[in-house]
Amino acid sequence: MAADDATSTGEPAPLIEFRAVTKIYGAGLAAVSALDGVDLVIQQGEFVAVMGPSGSxxxxxxxxxxxxxxxxAGSYRFRGIPVExxxxxxxxxxxxxxxxxxxxxxxxxxxxxxxxxxxxxLIYRHTPRAERHARARQALDLVGLTGWERHTPGELSGGQQQRVAIARAIVTQPSLLLADEPTGNLDTARSHEIMELLAGLNREQGITVLMVTHEPDMAEYAHRVIHFRDGRISDA
Amino acid sequence: MIWNAFLLALREIRRNVLRSVLTILGIVIGVAAVIVMVTLGDGATRQVTTQIESLGTNLLMIRVGQHMGPGQSSNAPPFSLADTVAVGRDVPSVRAVAPSASQSMIAIVGNSNWSTSVTGTDNAFFSVRNWTLESGRLFSDGDLQGGRSVCVIGATVRKELFGALDPIGEKIRLKSMACQVIGLLQSKGQSSMGSDQDDLVLMPLRTFQRRIAGNQDVSLIQVSIRDGESTDSAKGDLERLLRERRHIRPGEQDDFSVRDMKEIASMLTGTTQVLTALLTAVAAVSLLVGGIGIMNIMLVSVTERTREIGIRLAIGALEREVLTQFLVEAVALSSLGGILGILLAIGASLGLAPLLNVPFVFNGGIVLLAFCFSAAVGVIFGYFPARRAARLDPIEALRRE
Structure with a gap:
C-alpha cells in the first residue's frame, strides 16, 4: 500500500468516497429509501467485505x-470523479x-x-485482437484455467465458471473489483478456492476488492467488514 | 467495431439457423419477386422491340379510323385500290406499297378444318412484311389481274390442314370457293403480341374482293420506306396525300392513321412496362412485410438476450455500441435475405424465361437496387429493437432470468 502513497500531495484521493449518499426509489407516499445518508471511504488496495440482511x-x-x-442525493467520488x-x-x-x-x-x-x-x-476497449488473446489467456492462467479456453460455460463446473467470470473482471486490470456474492452458488471447498483467488489478486495485483457476502467465513478473508442495516452502515 | 459487430451478428444467425431462415423468408421472397418481375418484364419488352425491329423499322401502316385497337367504330370510308396506286406513285420515299383486306374464316381440306385469317393482297406484301417462300411461287400477273383462285399459305395452316403432306397444288375450300395452294411461306413463329404469325392465307386482292368480301374495299395499306429516308417525312407526305384524296378540309381531323413501327413498339412496350411496374409494386409490398418480420424477431431476440445485453452494458459497452451490434445483426439478416432472394430470382428467371418465351435479360441495376433496399429494410426495421436494447437498464437487465 505504501507504493500508492507516492503522490506529491501526500494524501491521495481515496478510491471511493461516499458522502451522505441517499437513494430513494419511487416517489411521494410510495417512496422507499434504500440508502439513507451513507458515508464510506475505501482506499486503493483494500479488501472489503460487505454484509447485511437482504433489503439492508x-x-x-x-x-x-x-x-x-x-x-x-449526496455525492459519490470515484478516484476523485463526481459520479453523480x-x-x-x-x-x-x-x-x-x-x-x-x-x-x-x-x-x-x-x-x-x-x-x-x-x-x-477488451473488445469494448478496442484492444487489438492479438493482444486481446494474449491478455485473456494470461487472465485465465491466473485463475487456474489453463487448457479450458475453448470450453463454453455449459461445459464448465460452477467453480470454473466463477473463475472465468473473475478472469473477465480482471483482464482489464481494473482498480476496483466488485464481487456480488461470488461464492453464493458454490460449495464450501470451491468457495474457499475462490476466496483464496480474490485475496491473492488483491495482495499480488494490488486490485481493490469489494465483496458482498452472507457467509462470515468468507468475510474473514477481507481486511475490513462493513455491515449494512436499514439503509445505513451499522457498527457491528 | 463494425467488423466485430458483423462477426457477432453472423454467429447469432448461425446459432439460430432455422429461425434466421424463417425470419428472412419474407425478404427472400420479396426481393426474388421484384427481380423476377423486372427481369421478365425487361425480357418481354426486349422481345417486343426486337420482333418489331425485325418487321422493319421502315414499315408504315395506314388504317382507316384513328385508333389501332377495338373501341371506337369508325364510319370513315375504306381505302380503294386507287389510293394504293396513288401512294406508290406520288410519295417518292415509298419503296413498296401493299394493299390488303382481311377476314377470318374457316379453311377446309377434306375432313380437316381450321379457322384462320384470309388476306387479299399483292406481291408487294411479301417484300413489305419480309416474307419469303419455303416452296412454290408468288402470284403471277395473271393471278392478280384475273382474280384467280390461288393462295399462299402460312406454316401453321399447312400443318393443320395438310400435316406433313406437300400442300402445293392442293385445294383449300374457303366459304364457297375452292382455292389452289401455289406457295408455302417460311415460318416466322410467334409475334410480340403472342399471336401466331404463320396462321394466315394470302390470295390476290381482286380474288378476295370478288369472291369473299363482295366489295372493292382496302382496309390496310402497308408501306415500306426506302433506306435512308426519314419515316417522319414519309408519314407527313402520306398524310397530306390521303387528306387530299379523302377530301378532308383543313382543321378537320384525319379519318385514317399512319403509324410507324416505332410508335407501335412503344405502345406495346408501354403496356408491358405498366404491367411490370404494377406487379413489381405488389412484390415490393412483400418486402415491407418481410421487414416487419425482421423487426418482430429482433424484438424477440432483444428480450431473449436481455441478460447478455446487461452484461455488455455493465462491463462498459456504450449505448451506441449495443445499438450498432443489434442494428448490424438486423442488417446482416436482411442483406442475407437479399442475397438469397437475388440468387433465387436469377434461378427462377432463367427457368421461367424459356417457359414464357421471353429472353432472359440480366438487369444489374435492379439487382443492386433490390440488395440496397433489403439492407435498408434491416436498418429501418432493426432500429427500433436495437434502440430498445441499447436503452436497457443494466441493473434490471442483469436481474432478468
Missing part, C-alpha cells in the same frame, strides 16, 4: 459503487476502464467460449 441497502450501494446507478454528475455513457466509460464485475450468477455469455467471455471487456 447493500445491493443498492453496490450498484452505485459500480457506477451502474447514481445516488438520489456523469451521464450514462460517461459512467459506461468509467466502468470500462476502472471496474471489474463478478456476479453471483456468473453471468457469462452462453455458447461462447471461456476465452471469448474473458475477451469481451
Amino acid at each position: 441497502g447493500k445491493s443498492t450501494a453496490m450498484n452505485i459503487l459500480g457506477c451502474l446507478d447514481t445516488p438520489s 454528475s456523469l451521464d450514462r455513457n460517461q459512467r459506461a466509460r468509467l466502468r470500462r476502464h476502472y471496474l471489474g464485475f463478478v456476479f453471483q450468477g456468473f453471468n457469462l455469455l452462453n455458447r461462447t467460449t471461456a476465452l471469448e467471455n474473458v475477451e469481451l471487456p
Whole structure:
C-alpha cells in the first residue's frame, strides 16, 4: 500500500468516497429509501467485505459503487470523479476502464467460449485482437484455467465458471473489483478456492476488492467488514 | 467495431439457423419477386422491340379510323385500290406499297378444318412484311389481274390442314370457293403480341374482293420506306396525300392513321412496362412485410438476450455500441435475405424465361437496387429493437432470468 502513497500531495484521493449518499426509489407516499445518508471511504488496495440482511441497502450501494446507478442525493467520488454528475455513457466509460464485475450468477455469455467471455471487456476497449488473446489467456492462467479456453460455460463446473467470470473482471486490470456474492452458488471447498483467488489478486495485483457476502467465513478473508442495516452502515 | 459487430451478428444467425431462415423468408421472397418481375418484364419488352425491329423499322401502316385497337367504330370510308396506286406513285420515299383486306374464316381440306385469317393482297406484301417462300411461287400477273383462285399459305395452316403432306397444288375450300395452294411461306413463329404469325392465307386482292368480301374495299395499306429516308417525312407526305384524296378540309381531323413501327413498339412496350411496374409494386409490398418480420424477431431476440445485453452494458459497452451490434445483426439478416432472394430470382428467371418465351435479360441495376433496399429494410426495421436494447437498464437487465 505504501507504493500508492507516492503522490506529491501526500494524501491521495481515496478510491471511493461516499458522502451522505441517499437513494430513494419511487416517489411521494410510495417512496422507499434504500440508502439513507451513507458515508464510506475505501482506499486503493483494500479488501472489503460487505454484509447485511437482504433489503439492508447493500445491493443498492453496490450498484452505485459500480457506477451502474447514481445516488438520489449526496455525492459519490470515484478516484476523485463526481459520479453523480456523469451521464450514462460517461459512467459506461468509467466502468470500462476502472471496474471489474463478478456476479453471483456468473453471468457469462452462453455458447461462447471461456476465452471469448474473458475477451469481451477488451473488445469494448478496442484492444487489438492479438493482444486481446494474449491478455485473456494470461487472465485465465491466473485463475487456474489453463487448457479450458475453448470450453463454453455449459461445459464448465460452477467453480470454473466463477473463475472465468473473475478472469473477465480482471483482464482489464481494473482498480476496483466488485464481487456480488461470488461464492453464493458454490460449495464450501470451491468457495474457499475462490476466496483464496480474490485475496491473492488483491495482495499480488494490488486490485481493490469489494465483496458482498452472507457467509462470515468468507468475510474473514477481507481486511475490513462493513455491515449494512436499514439503509445505513451499522457498527457491528 | 463494425467488423466485430458483423462477426457477432453472423454467429447469432448461425446459432439460430432455422429461425434466421424463417425470419428472412419474407425478404427472400420479396426481393426474388421484384427481380423476377423486372427481369421478365425487361425480357418481354426486349422481345417486343426486337420482333418489331425485325418487321422493319421502315414499315408504315395506314388504317382507316384513328385508333389501332377495338373501341371506337369508325364510319370513315375504306381505302380503294386507287389510293394504293396513288401512294406508290406520288410519295417518292415509298419503296413498296401493299394493299390488303382481311377476314377470318374457316379453311377446309377434306375432313380437316381450321379457322384462320384470309388476306387479299399483292406481291408487294411479301417484300413489305419480309416474307419469303419455303416452296412454290408468288402470284403471277395473271393471278392478280384475273382474280384467280390461288393462295399462299402460312406454316401453321399447312400443318393443320395438310400435316406433313406437300400442300402445293392442293385445294383449300374457303366459304364457297375452292382455292389452289401455289406457295408455302417460311415460318416466322410467334409475334410480340403472342399471336401466331404463320396462321394466315394470302390470295390476290381482286380474288378476295370478288369472291369473299363482295366489295372493292382496302382496309390496310402497308408501306415500306426506302433506306435512308426519314419515316417522319414519309408519314407527313402520306398524310397530306390521303387528306387530299379523302377530301378532308383543313382543321378537320384525319379519318385514317399512319403509324410507324416505332410508335407501335412503344405502345406495346408501354403496356408491358405498366404491367411490370404494377406487379413489381405488389412484390415490393412483400418486402415491407418481410421487414416487419425482421423487426418482430429482433424484438424477440432483444428480450431473449436481455441478460447478455446487461452484461455488455455493465462491463462498459456504450449505448451506441449495443445499438450498432443489434442494428448490424438486423442488417446482416436482411442483406442475407437479399442475397438469397437475388440468387433465387436469377434461378427462377432463367427457368421461367424459356417457359414464357421471353429472353432472359440480366438487369444489374435492379439487382443492386433490390440488395440496397433489403439492407435498408434491416436498418429501418432493426432500429427500433436495437434502440430498445441499447436503452436497457443494466441493473434490471442483469436481474432478468
